[in-house]
Amino acid sequence: MRRLAPVLVAALLVSGCAGFTGERDTVRTAGADGTGPMTFATGRDTTGYIQPLIDKWNRAHPGEPVTLLELPEAADEQRAQMVANLQARSERYDVLGLDVVWTAEFADAGWIVPLDRSMFPLDKLLPPVADTALYQGKLYAVPYTSNAGLLYYRKDILDREHLKPPRTWAELREQASRLGGKYKLDGYAGQFLPYEGLTVNFAEAVHSAGGEILSPDGTKVTLDLRSATTGLDFLVTGLREGWIPQESLSYKEEESRLAFQQGRLLFARNWPHAYGPATRSGIGGKFGVTRLPGPDGPGSSTLGGLNLAISAYSKHQKSALEFIRYFTGLANERSVLTEGSFPPVWAELYDDPALIKRYPYLPVLKQSIMSARPRPVSAKYDQVSLVIASAVSDALTFRRPGDETVATLKQQLSEIIRTP
Known part of the structure; x- marks a missing residue:
């Protein structure tokens, strides 16, 4: 908690400054028809596939070249740098690679411009993915990659034991406990360090248990004590019983x-x-993937991914718009998968026989995305996520009982949502 406190204070200050109106419309108008060089700010490209796509654009558009600006790998740090830039009304960033959950916050603050949805083939995208780019009925970004959590498992060991991968939490607990001990392996782990990843893991547990955290419009706290406690107890029990290793609290x-x-x-x-x-790796050919388990069957994943938006302070918004249209086109979306190993957003790619042969997990991934739930949608998402991660960390480290954690979290979220 001490580690998160300064970050939380900073986030509160940032959020408090985000609601300006000032010169917003003037800035947008000034750059709406502008063309010229652009900067594409996004998280670090760990596979190196983005630059060749940018190079192709630059060869065809010598007067509108794009420079890739790689931000830190961690989403929290990416957001912090973008917010600092946008609050300063800097024109340095033109195209922004936004975590899908930031759309509401950035749109509400006036940091990104609304887009003409008729210019993009939204009907060809996976429906849950397209929805992440909307705020109050308007299109503010364009989906570029999607994401959904999957359960990775040692297929060689389950086959040896004549077992199918777990579909429920009870099956996961039994297999992780018994086989983990038998084969000298840790049983199960997710992302349990108190950061955005812990918010994601908690949201998946709550949604899988049939609960919610906020209403779809982000204006009400709908955290149900029963379902939230059920989801949290799944994780706490694993740590207490040892089939979730203590080491995973730093993952x-x-x-x-x-x-x-x-x-x-x-x-x-x-x-x-x-x-x-x-x-x-050394386990190549020995593992498989399946949907995340839940209390009574397959659970619900958190919907992730990256959307592309245009900074309200860009002087070259016309060029930025054309670049986004190029970058999110079908050919580049195929490269998202084949070169970047990220889930594309075009629906037809998940049904391509050649791609399924090369990436046999695509049908499972499509199911996971279609049944995934978004993280709490809120213009104050940064505060929401920090409070969730901090509270859940207290429960996972046995500093506070699960039911007390959920009750306190509900109160804290209510205070955030009520604050103007």
Whole structure:
């Protein structure tokens, strides 16, 4: 909690400054028809596939070249840098790569411009993905990549035991406990460090238990004590019984990916990007993926991904619009999968026989995305996420009982939502 306190204070200050109106419309108008060089600010490209796509654009548009500006890998740090830039009304960033859950916040603050939806083939995208780009009925961004959590499992071990991958929390608990001990492996891990990843894991547990955190419009706290406590207890019980290792309390995506592909975990919750590296590791050919389990059957994943938006302070918004249309086109979306190992947003790619042969997890991933639920949608998402991660961390480290944690969290969220 002490570690999060300064960040929370900073986020509160940022949010308090975000609601300006001032010169918003003037700024948009000034850059709406502008063309010229652009900067594309997004998270670090860990696979190196983005620059070749930008190079192709630059060769065809020498008067409107794009420079890739890679921000930190962690989403929290990406957001902090973008917010600092936008609050300063800087024209340095033109195109922004936004976590799907930031659309509401950035649109509400006037930091990104609304787009003409007729210019984009939204009907060809996976429906839940297209919805992440909307705020108050208007299109403010364009989906570029999607994401949904998957359960990675050691198929070789389950096959040896004549078992199918777990569909329920009870099956996961039994297999992780018994087989973990038998094969000298840790049972199960997700992302349990108190940061955005913990918010995601908690939201998945709550949604899988049939609950919600906020109303769809983000104006009411709908956290149900029963379902939220049920979801939280699934994680707390695993840590208390040991089939979730204590080490996982320090895991982000990369740490949990490495633990699984190094053969230290029987089960792991992670995003699809972990699939490619695992196939090239020592467990290549020995693992499989399936949907996340829930209380009574397959659970609900958190819907992730990246949307592209145009900064309200860009002087070259016309060029930025054309670049986004190019970058989110079908050909580049195929590269998102084949070169970047990220889930594309075009629906037809998930039904392509050639791609399914190469990426056999696509049908499972499509099911996971279609049944996924978004994180709480709120213009104050930064505060919401920090409070959730801090509260859940208290429960996972046994500093506060689960039911008390949920009750306190509901009160804290209500205070955030009520604050102007």
